[in-house]
């Protein structure tokens with residue numbers, strides 16, 4: 001069975017077991033990680049993201065843990081209410097409809113971000129929270145996502161927030177540090193001032209992702225339609241779906257409802273709380289044995 005056929009199977013499928021076991025074994029062999037536990041669901045996210053190539057999945061997983069460790073400003077506080085002021089400006093939405101291939105479609109309206117009020121870390125945090133939530137969906141694990149960036153209103157104030165270290169973090173999550181397949185990046189309304197920033201990010205992007213970047217300019221109403229069916233896009237973006245304000249409000253509510261879940265992910269990034277409790281029990285048993293010796 002090839003990776004695509006495996007990806008079509010549900011999480012509980014017996015044929016998936018050997019891959020989960022193999023990935024767990026491979027990860028536990030890596031130094032420093034022997035005290036962590038990894039839930040099946042957590043491991044399956046990485047396997048699906050790499051179509052069940054265990055070596056690639058393992059590399060992705062290690063990169064993910066490293067990225068989170070290196071980016072505490074972004075990943076340690078996954079609280080939607082901490083960025084509610086930014087979410088309330090209709091900055092971001094996951095559209096209610098998937099595209100024709102089953103991908104999730106995300107919109108970021110960068111111009112709604114006031115860089116005097118919110119740092120790039122806050123802004124990044126929103127993307128990370130959304131990514132954690134949608135990456136729990138099996139269909140999204142299979143078909144990935146497409147992101148539309150509306151850069152109307154991009155200013156020097158925005159540009160100054162993006163330094164080389166942040167550009168590196170952006171390109172890492174897009175390429176090999178997060179278990180989501182990035183199947184398209186659409187830039188619309190990009191001003192000339194955005195070019196130097198894009199030039200800072202793109203050298204770090206693998207060729208495969210670079211080919212998926214589409215720069216639409218201001219005439220995007222016609223060109224976005226070549227990628228998305230009318231019922232998928234909000235009216236403001238040339239579609240016939242619900243308006244952007246409404247979809248942003250809807251996703252903000254979804255994020256707020258996920259507050260507890262996201263806090264749990266920030267605290268125990270490698271799996272669910274049940275596995276964590278199980279692990280603590282195991283640890284207790286082990287330490288008792290050590291006491292005996």
Ligand SMILES: Cc1c(C)c2c(c(C)c1O)CC[C@@](C)(CCC[C@H](C)CCC[C@H](C)CCCC(C)C)O2
Nearest residue numbers: 120123124127128131147149170173178180182185
């Ligand atoms: C897993 C995952 C994450 C975490 C993610 C994105 C995607 C597609 C993901 O799959 C896209 C957005 C990004 C990279 C966060 C960006 C935060 C910064 C501060 C926004 C500033 C504006 C960017 C200069 C706009 C252009 C970026 C494109 C060239 C990708 O976070």
